[in-house]
Amino acid sequence: MNRTTAPTLHDVARMAGVSTATVSRCFNLPDRVSAKTRETVMRAVEELGYTPHFGGRALASNRSNTMGAVIPTMENAIFARGLQAFQETLGEAGITLVAASSGYDPAHELEQIRTLVGRGIDGLLLIGAARPDETYAFLERRRIPYVMAWSYQAGHAGCFVGFDNRRAAMIITRKVIELGHRHIAMIAGITNNNDRASDRVDGVRAAMDEAGLTGRDLRVVEARYSLNSGRRACLELLETKPHPTAIICGNDVLAVGAITKAKELGLRVPGDLSVTGFDDIELARAVEPKLTTMHVPHRRMGQAAARALLAIRDGATDCPGTLLKTQLIMRGSLAAPA
Amino acid sequence: MNRTTAPTLHDVARMAGVSTATVSRCFNLPDRVSAKTRETVMRAVEELGYTPHFGGRALASNRSNTMGAVIPTMENAIFARGLQAFQETLGEAGITLVAASSGYDPAHELEQIRTLVGRGIDGLLLIGAARPDETYAFLERRRIPYVMAWSYQAGHAGCFVGFDNRRAAMIITRKVIELGHRHIAMIAGITNNNDRASDRVDGVRAAMDEAGLTGRDLRVVEARYSLNSGRRACLELLETKPHPTAIICGNDVLAVGAITKAKELGLRVPGDLSVTGFDDIELARAVEPKLTTMHVPHRRMGQAAARALLAIRDGATDCPGTLLKTQLIMRGSLAAPA
DNA sequence: AAAAACGATGTAAACGCTTGCATGAATTAA
DNA sequence: TTAATTCATGCAAGCGTTTACATCGTTTTT
DSSP: OOOOOOHHHHHHHHHSSSSSHHHHHHHGGGSSSSSSHHHHHHHHHHHTTTTHHHHHHHHSSOOEEEEEEEEOOOSSHHHHHHHHHHHHHHHTTTTTEEHHHHHHHHHHHHHHHHHHHHOSSSOEEEEEEEEHHHHHHHHHHHOOOOEEEEETTTTTSSEEEEHHHHHHHHHHHHHHHHHTTTSEEEEOOHHHHHHHHHHHHHHHHHHHHHHOOGGGGGGEEEOOOOHHHHHHHHHHHHHHSSSSSSSESSSSHHHHHHHHHHHTTTTTTOOOOOOOEOOOOOGGGSSSSSSBEEEEOOHHHHHHHHHHHHHTTOOOOSSOOOOOOOOEEEOOTTOOOO | OOOSSSOOOHHHHHHHOOOHHHHHHHHHHHOOOOOHHHHHHHHHHHHHTTOOOOHHHHHHSOOSSSSEEEOTTTTSSSHHHHHHHHHHHHHHTOEEEHHHHHHTTTHHHHHHHHHHTTTTOOOEEEEESSSOOOHHHHHHHOOOOOOEESOOTTSSEEEEEEEOOOHHHHHHHHHHHTTOOOOEEEEOOOOOOTTTHHHHHHHHHHHHHHTTTOOGGEEEEEOOSSSHHHHHHHHHHHSSSSSSSSSSSSSSSHHHHHHHHHHHHTOOTTOOOOOOSSSSOOGTTTTOOOOOOEEHHHHHHHHHHHHHHHHTTTTOOOOEEEOOOOOEEEEEOOOOOO
């Protein structure tokens, strides 16, 4: 036995005393092989420590059993969690994940997509819908099945597995207004090239309109995804008069940053200032007061995305997209104004 | 993915009026081809929209330009952050990342490693050193270069890119003792199959010994990686007399859980109870009081791991491992006992 | 001017696997 | 008993690339 090179189908076949075809079938169509033979083969597989060679497999079957994902960054807990679930679900189906990150840059995203496609993926997970036509054109030309997560744009072509960011933001804003707040401010994520962030701003605006409050009553500051940006943005909002009595944040991290800053400035939360988040990550329950936020089912989204991609692979013709529900979670950081 | 229409090397060769070998060389050894020919070939490549087929390439060259990573879970911020940096550094070198997760289960880790190896990776990132001999044997037999991150076991074979968990835990414990604490407890991560967690416990014990405190003075409770587990563990520790005056936690998440529980129970932190963390994730600065913790350079670790793997790929013979430094960050959650 | 060296290109054999088709044995139907 | 059917397995032709090795002009050396 040659110990220096990986064992091949051939080695297994020889050891088990069968043909390579039979060994191959043991892996791919187990019920086409008699139980006895299968057992012999599997014993040889064990003994040799055989693992199928990806290249050979991809070449012969025209399938890579690999799916790609390009997300903004794994450092953001919501994507990390979604990606984890995506990978787990894929793994159950024998698919491995190839991952890349775009750093929120559409040009870089396209570059990453190109690389993954060249690597031979059977499907692709993307985040949101805001990207240049060029990217969509590339995907169409190469016939790569893809799903977009975290968004759900009814008018947009393609397959979505996400939720209605705008509507969710409306719901949380309605609650804020219902409690009596009139001076409302928003700390939004960076909206450039980010439909999730901009939809949330739109949603807040829409709810204000609906309640007869004018856009002038809403001050919006954009901030990068970090506690410190949230703190800075909060400070900026509190420097001008009249103070807002409630700050609606585009995500939990910004909200927690805002809360800590507000407390540092001697404000009571929610007594003097209410703050709301969005996402419901673990952080939301670590801060005092606990964060009132919009719960997003990140894990379920990752799972659903994986299932959608698997369905397409298995021949689903129409888009097996999913519109997920979010849920308003009332905790301590939102109350009626003083 | 429709590969039946994808152009092949052959198509390019025919169009350019050369052999497939020449086309291949245009990609891999451009200076072995005359400028004129190369230009003709590249024009054909452009026109056909040709992209090399990954499977064929991997099969023929026995190289994939792909590296793998098997981490416990991406949902843990420290791994997500390290993986992100790992992927970025790899990307700069034209390598793509294939990712899988083990869920902290050694058997599952081996399974994932098998899959990735079968997929044809040129190198592998693993977390920690605690895994069965079988796994190491497999890697050796398949001659897969690998590095282990988050740990640094001097006596252990293999290449480490990590830090000394034991020593770091000693340092933070010394500080706790130095401030006057004598009744100390620890909330550790699950130590089973986790050398980072068990090294941290060892470190705490060692520092206690060093100070002449007996092991009896240290109560250790293990807890899963979640806020709630930290809360439960904290409660458990506070139910028995004498109360500890300081709780050393194996990671920040547990520490934050402990702090929130302590505050709920009406204890002042750090007045009645000091709490320390480990990792220094963003959460550590979101809680009140801010967490005294051991800073771990997760991103630098991911980068260093990528660089080590690239060095090995490029022929480095001795292990290009790295021992990273951690740093004690004093914030508000640790003070002298009342 | 002949010999040697070189450079550009082509030839063809792998690489490890899947799969349509063929084969032959075992089972069932007639 | 014979023919038809089923089932397990083997045979062998690819799949798209890379890469020794061979080939054949061209240049350099002697």
